[in-house]
Amino acid sequence: MKRIIGIISGLAILALMIGASVMILSKTPEPSTGEIDYGKFKYENIMKLIDSTDYSSVNPDSIVAASTITGDLPEKIIGDPNAKVLIYEYADYACSHCAEMNTATKRLLDKYNGKVAIVYRGFLLNGYPNNVEAASAANAAAIQGYWEKYKNLVYSEQATWLYLTSDVVSYFGNLFVEASEGKGDLEKFYADMQSESVAKRIAFDHAMGEKVELTGTPTFRVNGEKISGNDLETYIDDIVNR
Numbered sequence: 280m281k282r283i284i285g286i287i288s289g290l291a292i293l294a295l296m297i298g299a300s301v302m303i304l305s306k307t308p309e310p311s312t313g314e315i316d317y318g319k320f321k322y323e324n325i326m327k328l329i330d331s332t333d334y335s336s337v338n339p340d341s342i343v344a345a346s347t348i349t350g351d352l353p354e355k356i357i358g359d360p361n362a363k364v365l366i367y368e369y370a371d372y373a374c375s376h377c378a379e380m381n382t383a384t385k386r387l388l389d390k391y392n393g394k395v396a397i398v399y400r401g402f403l404l405n406g407y408p409n410n411v412e413a414a415s416a417a418n419a420a421a422i423q424g425y426w427e428k429y430k431n432l433v434y435s436e437q438a439t440w441l442y443l444t445s446d447v448v449s450y451f452g453n454l455f456v457e458a459s460e461g462k463g464d465l466e467k468f469y470a471d472m473q474s475e476s477v478a479k480r481i482a483f484d485h486a487m488g489e490k491v492e493l494t495g496t497p498t499f500r501v502n503g504e505k506i507s508g509n510d511l512e513t514y515i516d517d518i519v520n521r
Contacts, residue, residue, distance in 0.1 A: 315448050319473045320411040322403055328482040329489070339487040340367065340503045342398060350479030352418065355426055358388055358396030364518050366395060366511070367500040369402040369488045372413035373441055377497045378434040380508050385431075387512060394519050399430070400484035402496050409440060409447050412472075414481045416451035419471035420458060428458040448472065 332348055342360055345353040368384065370377035384397055401414045413433055420429035432454045433440075440450050448469070455468045471477055491500060499506045506514050 314469060316473055317445065317448070319478070320415060322405055322411055325403060325411065325478065325482050325485060328478060329486045332479075332482065332486070334483070334486045334490065337487070337490070339490045340500060343483075343487075348479065349483045350474075350476035352422065352476055352480040355399045355421055355430075356396055357399065357427055359393055360396055360398075362394055362396040364391070364395045364501060364515055366397045366515070368397050368399050369484075369491075369493055369496055369498045369500075370399065371402055371404045371407060371410050371496045372417060372430075372433050373407040373410035373437070374404060374496045375437065376508075378437045380497045381431065381434040383508065383511075387515065390512075391515065391519060395515060400487055401481055402488040402493055402498070403481070403485050404496060408442055411481070412447050412451065413440070414484075415472040415477050416448075416455065416468075418477045418480050419468045419474075420455055420463075422471050422477075423459065423463050423468065425455070425458045425463060429455060432458050 334348065337343055337348075342354050342356070342365070343349065345351050366384075366387075368380075370380070388395060388397065401417070403410050403414065417426060417430055417433060420426050433451075436454065440447055443450055451472075452465055452469060455463055456465060488498070491498075491505070497508055499508065499511050501511075501514060501518070
């Protein structure tokens with residue numbers, strides 16, 4: 280009898296362990312072996328793409344329609360693109376100051392209630408860890424309509440993913456599941472991260488920053504003028520209240 284009880288107990292424990300493993304796996308989606316090509320997430324690759332593309336006819340202080348040079352992906356805009364004030368924000372997802380300003384810009388959008396919109400463009404800082412992966416993930420999330428929620432998660436979790444190594448793509452996959460509340464297509468997300476379209480979009484955003492001679496992030500432009508983060512609210516107040 281004791282032996283039977285022991286066997287039953289052992290089976291019950293085994294069932295609990297299997298159940299726990301299933302739960303852990305469901306919360307930590309992993310790409311299939313060999314699915315992720317980490318070689319695609321290199322700063323040098325984006326720079327080569329910029330060098331081989333002609334952006335001379337593009338006005339960086341305007342909303343640019345999706346086309347071949349943008350990877351056929353549109354601008355990422357928060358708010359009404361016809362708002363009285365358009366803020367062009369250049370930021371790197373790996374930049375701590377950009378993470379701080381993300382909270383400030385959300386507050387500004389609430390304050391001006393439809394009078395202000397933000398056109399967000401990534402600008403890669405050379406040498407910052409995992410910033411190409413982060414930009415790729417954010418643009419992949421945008422393709423499925425989850426960019427704004429995803430961006431906020433990437434910034435709020437920046438301290439966790441910034442120095443991850445080979446598992447950073449899986450971490451960004453977890454954030455995508457969270458941002459999409461499990462409704463997004465994770466397999467497509469991973470594929471889009473590595474796509475030429477996303478690489479072109481990242482290159483385009485960075486190239487626009489080069490055209491306006493950016494020296495760092497975050498940088499804001501309004502009406503063709505560079506505005507510091509500290510002066511942004513005062514500058515917008517003046518325009519809105521004219």
